[in-house]
Amino acid sequence: MKQFQYIRPATQQSVLEAIAKPGTQIIAGGSNLVDLMKHGVMSPDKLVDINKLPLRGITPAKSGLHIGALALNSQVAEDKQVKEKFPLLSMALNAGASAQLRNMATVGGNMMQRTRCPYFYDTSMPCNKRIPNSGCGALEGFNRMHAIFGASDKCIAVYPSDMSVALAALDATVLIAGRKGQRRLPFTDFHRLPGNTPEIDNNLAKDQLILAVEIPDNNYAKHSYYLKVRDRASYAFALVSVAAALDIDNGTIRGARLAMGGVAHKPWRLTEAEKSLVGKPANMASFEQAAQIAMQGAKAYKDNAFKLQLGPATITEALQHAAGLV
Amino acid sequence: MKEEQLLNIPGDYTDGIDRVDGRQKVTGAAKYSAEFNLPGMTYAVFATSNITKGSIKSIDTKAAEHAPGVLKVVTHLNAPKLPGYETGKDPSKPATGGGPLKLFVDNSIKFNGQPIAMVVADSFERATFAASLIKAEYTKEAHNTDTAKSLDKAATPKGPRFSDYKRGNPDDWKTAPVNLEAEYILPTEVHNPMELSAIVANWTAADKVEVYDKTQGVKSTQNAIAQAFKLPPENVHVTTKFVGGAFGNALRTWPHEIAAVMAAQLVKRPVKLVLTREQQFNSVGYRPYTWQKVSIGATADGKLTGIIHEARAQTSTFEEFTEGTVNMTRFMYACPSVGTIYKVIPVDVNTPTWMRGPGEATGSFALESAIDELAAKLNMDPIELRVINHADTDPENGKPFSSKNVKEAYQMGADKIGWKNRKNKPGSVQEGGWLVGYGMGSGVFGAGRGRATVRATMQSNSTLLIQTSVTDIGVGTGTAMTQIASEVFDNYPIKKIVFELGDSSLPPSPTQGGSMITSTVGGAVHDACTALKQKFQQVIGNGGTDKPDYAKVLKEKNLPQLDVEITSSGSSEMRNYSAYSHSVHFVQVKVHPKTGVVKVSKVVSVADSGHIVSPKTARSQIVGGAIGGIGMALMEEGVIDHRYGRYVNADLAGYHVPVHADIPQIDTLFVNKPDFKVNPMGAKGMGEIAIIGMAAAVANAIYNATGKRLRELPITPDKVMMA
Numbered sequence A: 001m002k003q004f005q006y007i008r009p010a011t012q013q014s015v016l017e018a019i020a021k022p023g024t025q026i027i028a029g030g031s032n033l034v035d036l037m038k039h040g041v042m043s044p045d046k047l048v049d050i051n052k053l054p055l056r057g058i059t060p061a062k063s064g065l066h067i068g069a070l071a072l073n074s075q076v077a078e079d080k081q082v083k084e085k086f087p088l089l090s091m092a093l094n095a096g097a098s099a100q101l102r103n104m105a106t107v108g109g110n111m112m113q114r115t116r117c118p119y120f121y122d123t124s125m126p127c128n129k130r131i132p133n134s135g136c137g138a139l140e141g142f143n144r145m146h147a148i149f150g151a152s153d154k155c156i157a158v159y160p161s162d163m164s165v166a167l168a169a170l171d172a173t174v175l176i177a178g179r180k181g182q183r184r185l186p187f188t189d190f191h192r193l194p195g196n197t198p199e200i201d202n203n204l205a206k207d208q209l210i211l212a213v214e215i216p217d218n219n220y221a222k223h224s225y226y227l228k229v230r231d232r233a234s235y236a237f238a239l240v241s242v243a244a245a246l247d248i249d250n251g252t253i254r255g256a257r258l259a260m261g262g263v264a265h266k267p268w269r270l271t272e273a274e275k276s277l278v279g280k281p282a283n284m285a286s287f288e289q290a291a292q293i294a295m296q297g298a299k300a301y302k303d304n305a306f307k308l309q310l311g312p313a314t315i316t317e318a319l320q321h322a323a324g325l326v
Numbered sequence B: 001m002k003e004e005q006l007l008n009i010p011g012d013y014t015d016g017i018d019r020v021d022g023r024q025k026v027t028g029a030a031k032y033s034a035e036f037n038l039p040g041m042t043y044a045v046f047a048t049s050n051i052t053k054g055s056i057k058s059i060d061t062k063a064a065e066h067a068p069g070v071l072k073v074v075t076h077l078n079a080p081k082l083p084g085y086e087t088g089k090d091p092s093k094p095a096t097g098g099g100p101l102k103l104f105v106d107n108s109i110k111f112n113g114q115p116i117a118m119v120v121a122d123s124f125e126r127a128t129f130a131a132s133l134i135k136a137e138y139t140k141e142a143h144n145t146d147t148a149k150s151l152d153k154a155a156t157p158k159g160p161r162f163s164d165y166k167r168g169n170p171d172d173w174k175t176a177p178v179n180l181e182a183e184y185i186l187p188t189e190v191h192n193p194m195e196l197s198a199i200v201a202n203w204t205a206a207d208k209v210e211v212y213d214k215t216q217g218v219k220s221t222q223n224a225i226a227q228a229f230k231l232p233p234e235n236v237h238v239t240t241k242f243v244g245g246a247f248g249n250a251l252r253t254w255p256h257e258i259a260a261v262m263a264a265q266l267v268k269r270p271v272k273l274v275l276t277r278e279q280q281f282n283s284v285g286y287r288p289y290t291w292q293k294v295s296i297g298a299t300a301d302g303k304l305t306g307i308i309h310e311a312r313a314q315t316s317t318f319e320e321f322t323e324g325t326v327n328m329t330r331f332m333y334a335c336p337s338v339g340t341i342y343k344v345i346p347v348d349v350n351t352p353t354w355m356r357g358p359g360e361a362t363g364s365f366a367l368e369s370a371i372d373e374l375a376a377k378l379n380m381d382p383i384e385l386r387v388i389n390h391a392d393t394d395p396e397n398g399k400p401f402s403s404k405n406v407k408e409a410y411q412m413g414a415d416k417i418g419w420k421n422r423k424n425k426p427g428s429v430q431e432g433g434w435l436v437g438y439g440m441g442s443g444v445f446g447a448g449r450g451r452a453t454v455r456a457t458m459q460s461n462s463t464l465l466i467q468t469s470v471t472d473i474g475v476g477t478g479t480a481m482t483q484i485a486s487e488v489f490d491n492y493p494i495k496k497i498v499f500e501l502g503d504s505s506l507p508p509s510p511t512q513g514g515s516m517i518t519s520t521v522g523g524a525v526h527d528a529c530t531a532l533k534q535k536f537q538q539v540i541g542n543g544g545t546d547k548p549d550y551a552k553v554l555k556e557k558n559l560p561q562l563d564v565e566i567t568s569s570g571s572s573e574m575r576n577y578s579a580y581s582h583s584v585h586f587v588q589v590k591v592h593p594k595t596g597v598v599k600v601s602k603v604v605s606v607a608d609s610g611h612i613v614s615p616k617t618a619r620s621q622i623v624g625g626a627i628g629g630i631g632m633a634l635m636e637e638g639v640i641d642h643r644y645g646r647y648v649n650a651d652l653a654g655y656h657v658p659v660h661a662d663i664p665q666i667d668t669l670f671v672n673k674p675d676f677k678v679n680p681m682g683a684k685g686m687g688e689i690a691i692i693g694m695a696a697a698v699a700n701a702i703y704n705a706t707g708k709r710l711r712e713l714p715i716t717p718d719k720v721m722m723a
């Protein structure tokens, strides 16, 4: 770990000025960044601690909920409004990491967390995400945890967040501040696919700060479920996870939201599968059809062929839970 | 709060006393090796190789040497020659016989992660940073770390215990009316105790060194350091007051311990060296990858006719590590014809070592799975098959067992878990969308008694001081020994007994391991306390009461204290018996038919290990072993990318052990019948049997739930789903 500076500005303006300089890095809960610094994967010269900014609140927005970037994962998961309006988000958060980590982790930090690909973490191995053009260790290496959707030959890593899978399904919007002002970005456009530039995880510019996410009101609260399949019951990343939300009227599906985790370089929203569900009865036949559509275009590597089967199994299982059939 | 209230000592000790060091452990007062801080402390950190085989062409340490706070950088180019390193023992001898890797003696690289340099600096952070600046160039050679692909390179080890075994005509399994042959695979497993390996070394004179070390045996560490530095053993003082779990990884003295002592000599200041979690994977052993094959046959009514059990296990290229993987098959069941074959496969890794239930934990997964498979083929209850083939005497040598109550253990466990609810036909029970199954597996481990010396002293303030060098690796040795002393001394108050351990200057006890300590040290504590009582009777002379007031006696006789030092070991009568501890594990699992997720929903572990000296710590032992066995069955695997020869999951996020949410309530039952042939308490060890047989029990339950037979550990959801 090399020597670095640490500052804790009190205003958004001073944070924005600080992060505009090269070599700086925002730190929130530190639960991902400090780990990466210890491993020598990231080595910023200066940490800009944003914890003095007033971004911790969870407040009603115009039509929905506004969740500050510094709200803690545990705080959001247990928030009354969140549990009432968006139980899916609460479930997804509680499926992530451990209680201790959720007490440190923030919404912004969670969104920005980096892949857990072992080749990214080990500085003795090749990794295009860590060092562009050094090669992808995972492509022909140990790739049990890796992507089946949207990967490239440069990178087959997956994005590990559970929270973000729910936010992608819930049509959330990201509020971003830059020196030139604020902008809004659909959550599903926040993260990106690796393509030829896997070193770039998402569409947040280096000199920008996440202020909040906003989730619009919906009719899914009654029928939503987050199912995470993993190697142990807690404190493990998803092999495959599914966020499922249904709006059911008299046994017929009026609307559906579906997203997968553990399968791509970003939360994998399944819009085609969602469409296939609309107007259908909430039963296994509809869910199986949706799962089949969802898996179109999936591609497995040496160790992760099981995801081609686990994917649809998890989708149908999550939908059944959401529909209250199990 | 008063001490008595905290200790919660019951009036009679039938439930067992609380851990004597429990309060220290939960309040942080317990001091582990890495927590000893000496004035002028310095810190040593390794830089390690990122190639797997070859040699160091050049190594650039300049930047590290000039980094802030750095006192010394040691490499093979400047390391002092240790006098004892010249007298290397025969490398073909079994693990402890051949020396482990010697650091910084030449430029050769034998495995990935091997230390190539050691930085000593005035802070841990500065040493870590400086170590990151070291750059080496290598001449690479082609390496092989893939044991699975090297099964044909297996060779019979040189030690006599590991030559092929044969009785009767083992091939009889082939002609048996019911038979099967199956292969089982156990991956590399890493001990990963909470406490990292750590040592603080300090030279107090030119020829005297003190160390605070994480070790399971202060005496063996003392000897290893004395040998390396050619010192009289008494000039090496080793202290190990607490151990935060070890499971075998501190059974021998590893290179980092010698390196820290060397560093302290070089910088003439105390040195602390703590391995990183990642380094643990390459530095302090692991349970070796092992391929096994069991061929087994029986008559139509279930009488075994022949078994062949074969194992091939990973070792390093420079040391032959061996363990008794196949040995239990020779005596576990009454079978006229048995063959065992054990081979090792040298690959470019560091040497494996014993890990909880060494050998048998691996072997029992194969044997106890095969027995279950055979029962399924016979359409027979697996307990019934075991009872039919119960060995009344030891089939390997014809000797009677010192005691064996497994039939009773089967019954106790079956009753407790509700074995009657198990359907012999797999996949026949569903509950809330989950398949439900039951399985069992049994374990066995030698119950020997070794030699130990114990000093017992009655002090003028009526404190009974018991001293011996043994370490407590977390199992509760101090508690069990206190309880034994109390019992011998007619229920002497626990509060007045002090058990002092973990110090090489105390009377010698063996290394903590192999389920020997309760029997060995307990036996010596028993004998020392008995002798001290007798000494008191002599001092008092005629008319002494049963329960004298010891302090008063000392005062009256004008004695500062009264003590004895007793060395004792097993009786020669023991040679006429086979002595083993037995366990039987029962589990209920729920398996998700679509996702392959396995939930262990009930566990009952029964131990047949003689009289239970300390029920509370015994229960903890069994619970810990059961959890270890569940991890072994479902999660644990050290994964190496063989292209690079490097681990890809060398941390606790990637290397999975069970978390609380994976573990149901665990019921522990004890047959609790004393075996006085082994020692005067009638107690036998139970550290190993707690895990041995558990992995098979889980795999067998998964079969019962799903009809899927999984023969490769760990049984992760993908394997269940794809089977």
Ligand SMILES: Cc1cc2nc3c(=O)[nH]c(=O)nc-3n(C[C@H](O)[C@H](O)[C@H](O)COP(=O)(O)OP(=O)(O)OC[C@H]3O[C@@H](n4cnc5c(N)ncnc54)[C@H](O)[C@@H]3O)c2cc1C
Pocket: A025, A026, A027, A028, A029, A030, A031, A032, A033, A034, A035, A050, A069, A070, A073, A095, A096, A097, A098, A101, A104, A105, A106, A107, A108, A109, A110, A111, A112, A113, A160, A161, A162, A163, A208, A209, A210, A211, A235, A236, A237, A238, B653
């Ligand atoms: C052992 C372990 C297991 C885990 N398991 C899971 C799991 O199962 N599921 C899961 O989802 N997660 C898991 N996590 C990850 C955890 O969720 C993240 O570490 C956490 O959410 C990061 O939040 P933080 O506030 O600590 O981020 P930090 O570490 O402080 O920051 C992470 C990144 O975000 C950037 N950043 C932070 N805030 C902002 C902001 N407002 N604007 C712009 N950039 C910002 C930082 O610059 C940094 O690059 C696990 C972590 C660990 C260590």
